Amino acid sequence: MTFITILDYIGTFAFAISGIRLASAKHFDWFGAYVIGLVTAVGGGTLRDLLLGCTPFWMTQPSYLIVTGFALIAVLILGDKVIHMHNTIFIFDAIGLALFTVVGIEKSNAAGFPMFVGIIMGTLTGAAGGVFRDTLINEEPLIFRKDIYAIACILGGFVYYLCDFIGLHTALTGTATAVTVILIRIIAVKYHISLPTLKGEESKNTDK
Amino acid sequence: MTFITILDYIGTFAFAISGIRLASAKHFDWFGAYVIGLVTAVGGGTLRDLLLGCTPFWMTQPSYLIVTGFALIAVLILGDKVIHMHNTIFIFDAIGLALFTVVGIEKSNAAGFPMFVGIIMGTLTGAAGGVFRDTLINEEPLIFRKDIYAIACILGGFVYYLCDFIGLHTALTGTATAVTVILIRIIAVKYHISLPTLKGEESKNTDK
């Protein structure tokens, strides 16, 4: 098992935990919690693969389903203790976000798409699973209102293509991208940095 | 018209009815009700076909659109009487769930995917349409909180591969799978069997 594979499992585990915790707050059953965990972990990569015209990555090996199973077991055994492991989960989540961004960009490049598609695919791989999670549990997507999250993937994407442009080795390019994503996440959360919000009047078109 | 085709139409009709009823409770217009009915009936199989890389099944013949039209007409004519036909609709729905599970597994096998993908595709074909339905009408998906529903597809999937492993004829394997799904649904509803739910504290991350 390579170092990248270990990081991949850590990220999958952290993403699944975030889905299972929110499903738990909604009192979903075990099956529902598992599905929400799985969608959070593999949803972004699945959308990426459908857009790129590839077979979804989790359909060729079951490890993502198994890691999500371990995440469910962890929440069942540890219960609310998991919620209090804030910092560990935050770092795991940042590692996942960083790695998924790099994987998304590289898969887009391998399929022959230009830079702007690569940055979108990196961002979707990292951030779209959380949007599916929030849609399924019937909440407004968190990343559209809070923190710098998807923006970390986008900035990481620019770092990727910059390193690539100046001719850095692939491994170095990937590492620089991942470190960028993780650092931006740490700085954004530590200093409560958010994007400005739009403050429109209530639209008259809404039907409530 | 073969026996399987008749079962397929019965299942499609029952799934469409479930969508149209819920759209009706939300006071959607006829078009909205039709779309919700159609998404409930063909949404799961469409997701399956996109994941497997096939052309969605309803794009090669219009019968699913027509059956959904009949379901809308039935609700328009019979109105609340349809709601009181509980048992008939329940059995039709269970037949649909069972047949869709078998179809999903067989399509996955035909595309060359392993057992764990087949069980997921069977479950998606049976249960994902209802999740799309609930998301579109802005409710939490029912199957994540109530009853044994998707679990019936999963257990049916294990029965399928068990029968396949011991060398049963395809028709027998399919029948055993379908009977398993229907029986589990009947037992689960009759004896109010549900999965345990997760009881997490309210997550502090939610933004309300």
Add this chain to the structure above:
Amino acid sequence: MTFITILDYIGTFAFAISGIRLASAKHFDWFGAYVIGLVTAVGGGTLRDLLLGCTPFWMTQPSYLIVTGFALIAVLILGDKVIHMHNTIFIFDAIGLALFTVVGIEKSNAAGFPMFVGIIMGTLTGAAGGVFRDTLINEEPLIFRKDIYAIACILGGFVYYLCDFIGLHTALTGTATAVTVILIRIIAVKYHISLPTLKGEESKNTDK
């Protein structure tokens, strides 16, 4: 830049504005508003391309991302003034709906699908982006309850295949279709024409 391209950008701009306005009413941040605008503008065509088995159209040229960026800037600079430009936005939106319908039908025909698929693809291209928008901002889809909107695409689709059947030139067929969609939209809004709604009793199945 051809006349069609200009219409395409006008439609994209209007669709993006509608998404950004609703995101603004929900106090999303700039990134969230941009994503909602983009999904509204390109979501329908993306679903169409996935169903048809093509590469999503925006992945081969970045202009749709750029037009959406201009829409965000317009809302940021003009603020609530945009909301009061009702009539201009309405006409732009109708132009987008009309053009997207024609594009969807032609792409379906080019992929070799029959008439009923073409009408669905035209309707999805025009109307599905708004459904994704409403799902992401956690509202019931507007087009399932209000106005004649998707129905304009469907009727436009029938006009398309009628013109095609009597042997009209492609450009004339497209124009007749687009004019039909725009006229139906204007008439529906001017005379407050809606489809009848379904008035079911509250379903006992819902879990609230």
